[in-house]
Amino acid sequence: MKFKNRRNECVTTSDGREIWASRSVTVVVCIVLVCEDQPYILVNQRGTGVPDCQGLWNLPCGYLDYDETTTEAAMREVWEECGVNSLELLQGADCEFFSAPWDISSTPHDARQNVTIHHGLHAHVDRLPAVSNAHNEPNETADIRWLPLAQADTLEFAFNHRARIAKYLSHLERVAWIRY
Known part of the structure; x- marks a missing residue:
């Protein structure tokens, strides 16, 4: 059989350890909240402290860390980038x-070799949770909105x-009959 894969690269550190460079795993989180019959989605604007796409908007997202589930990574990214506690939102x-x-996306692209795990939730709330960039890396997020x-x-x-x-x-429309 013939495959189109490229071999992962092995890097040897100065102390002799071997580390294998392979595709990265990312998480992306879609949170839709309905407040006073109006649906909102949580988004943030990329700041000057990120390596690419500065000034553009995105859903809370980031890389999976070692010893972390994708669920934990999704919750962490929402907290770090937007200051929103998704555990509280999950309860309702x-x-x-x-x-x-x-959803899971695994199609490689020239610029990004990510495998992306998509998490999300939909809830009705009395008020939208406050947002904050207090937990960001320096200048990671320029703006945060319930859009x-x-x-x-x-x-x-x-x-x-x-x-x-x-x-x-x-x-959401297919699995939960929620329509926008």
């Missing part, structure tokens, strides 16, 4: 995809996240 969720992701879902097309998104939002909404 109408539909949640933290215990199991709603009215109807305005999602008004922002320029990094990493094809606008298409991710549309796919998540379609998924």
Whole structure:
């Protein structure tokens, strides 16, 4: 059989350890909250402290750390990038995809070799949770918003996240009969 894979690269550290460089695993989180019959989605704007796509908007996202589940990584990224406690939101969720992701993307691209695990939730709330960049890396996030879902097309998104939002909404409609 013939495969198109490339071998992972082995790097030897100065102390003799071998570390294998391979594809990275990322998590992306779609949180849709309905407040006063208006749906909102949690987004943040990439700051000057990130290596790429500065000024563009994205869903909370990031790399999976060692000894961490994708659920834990999703919750951590929402906390770090947006200051939102997703554990509290999960308690009142109408539909949640933290215990199991709603989508997995693994198609390699030239610029990114990520395997992406997509988590999310949908809930009705009396008020939108406060957001904060107090837990960010320096200048990681320039702005954080609960964006009215109807305005999602008004922002320029990094990493094809606008298409991710549309796919998540379609998924919610299929599995939970939630329609926007």
